[in-house]
Amino acid sequence: MSTTNRDEPLPLGLSPSRGQEAPVGDREPDDWVTALATPGAAQHDAMRRLHALMVRAAAHQVWRMRASLPEPSRDAVNDLANQAADEAMTALLGKLHTFQGRSRFTTWAFKFAILQAATEVRRLQWQHRELELRDLDVAAPVHDGPEHAAEAQDLGTALARAMRSVLTPHQRRVAVALLVDGVPIDVLAERLGSTRGALYKTVHDVRVRLRAELVATGHLTAVTPPSNSAGTS
Amino acid sequence: MSTNAPQPDRALTPTAIDALTMDTTPWLSCEDCFERMDIYVEALARDGSHDDAAMAAHLRGCPACAEEADSLVDLVTGSGT
Numbered sequence: 001m002s003t004t005n006r007d008e009p010l011p012l013g014l015s016p017s018r019g020q021e022a023p024v025g026d027r028e029p030d031d032w033v034t035a036l037a038t039p040g041a042a043q044h045d046a047m048r049r050l051h052a053l054m055v056r057a058a059a060h061q062v063w064r065m066r067a068s069l070p071e072p073s074r075d076a077v078n079d080l081a082n083q084a085a086d087e088a089m090t091a092l093l094g095k096l097h098t099f100q101g102r103s104r105f106t107t108w109a110f111k112f113a114i115l116q117a118a119t120e121v122r123r124l125q126w127q128h129r130e131l132e133l134r135d136l137d138v139a140a141p142v143h144d145g146p147e148h149a150a151e152a153q154d155l156g157t158a159l160a161r162a163m164r165s166v167l168t169p170h171q172r173r174v175a176v177a178l179l180v181d182g183v184p185i186d187v188l189a190e191r192l193g194s195t196r197g198a199l200y201k202t203v204h205d206v207r208v209r210l211r212a213e214l215v216a217t218g219h220l221t222a223v224t225p226p227s228n229s230a231g232t233s
Numbered sequence: 234m235s236t237n238a239p240q241p242d243r244a245l246t247p248t249a250i251d252a253l254t255m256d257t258t259p260w261l262s263c264e265d266c267f268e269r270m271d272i273y274v275e276a277l278a279r280d281g282s283h284d285d286a287a288m289a290a291h292l293r294g295c296p297a298c299a300e301e302a303d304s305l306v307d308l309v310t311g312s313g314t
Contacts, residue, residue, distance in 0.1 A: 060308050061301075103271035110308050111270050114301045122297070156245045159253060179252040180245065185297045197263040200295055204257055207294070211254055220254060 032105040033096055053106055054085035054092070057113035065118060068125040080120060088116035122184040131183060131191050133173050136163050155219050162213040167206060174199060175206045257294035261287040266298045274305045 028049055029035035035046035059081035066072040069080070092112040099108055163172055177183045178199065185196050192199075214220040245253075269288060276283040292299040306312075 057308055061304050064304055064307075065300075103275045107271040107275055107305070107309055111267065111274075111301070111305055114304050114308070115267065118297065118301050118304070155254075156250055159250055160245060163253075175253060180249045185295070195263075196297065200263045204260060204294070207253065207255055207257055211256060214254060 032109075033099055036093065036096060050092075050109060051085060051089055053109055054089050054113040055081055057110040058082070058084040058088065058117040061114045061117035062121055065121040068121055070124060070128075080124075081117060084117035084120050085113055088113040091116065119186045122186050123190065126184065126187045131177070131187065132181070133177055133192075134181075135169060136160060136172050136176055155214070158214060158217055158219040159210065162210050162217070166209045166213045171202055171206050171209075174202045178203055179206075255294050257290045259287045259290060261291040263291075263295060263298055266291045266295070266302075270298075270302055270305060274302060274309055277306060278310050 029042070029046050032046065032050070035042050036050065037043070059077065062069075062077045062081045062084070066077055069076060089112075092109055095112075099105065163175070167175065174188070177188050178185055185199050188194075189196050189199050211220060211222075215222045266288065269285070273283075273285055273288045276285070292302055
């Protein structure tokens, strides 16, 4: 799993490369979509501004995850951010027609850079690591402390049994890789020739099946958590 | 990618048990999470109690999307730059 560093702000030097900074002192486009889609000087200026925004967002993301990088130097972060920004900008421009104005354009743009940068950091983190796609080989769970040992043992044993009885071998292998061994979903998707979305669907189905089985055996109660209890992490 | 033989010294940790049994309903795909993320993050930045059950469930169950949403919150609110 990737490690994030949320406590330390992005150094001022990590930003668009020289020559890529957005112009200072004049306004960004009121209508980004029109500016980016209409050939001319305004388009050139909008492209330059957008690229600067993408580099900023990508650098922000790479900096958060720098502990996961093989070489977390400032130069490496900067290079990776610029590369991710380039690729994210291509992805954004391909989806420009889908922007509906339901958020600020800059927020919409940032998410492309963040996704690209985070995916690239995870890929680099795992690039030299062999990924073991294994089936369940668990007999009994480990536990944090004696007060929860009996309960965890009981639930863990029932869970292992449920995994063998209600999941397919493919579902078990994906679940073990992502939820037990902590392989990042993008990395597993790349190695399997799949997508993040397809693997998350598998994981969701796994959870639904396991919960139904554990409710049926009395190890879980069918409780829906409060809908507003979660934040963003 | 290898398909090694089972290694019986491994065990389910409490973290793994929680991850395997997490309730991630109502369903939302990673693609739809990405589609909504900017709108969701701006709503959260305006109102920390903003409620989107499907987004919240997805972000509980998908660490990659959760990290990216959290990062976008930081970027939009200026707390991480």
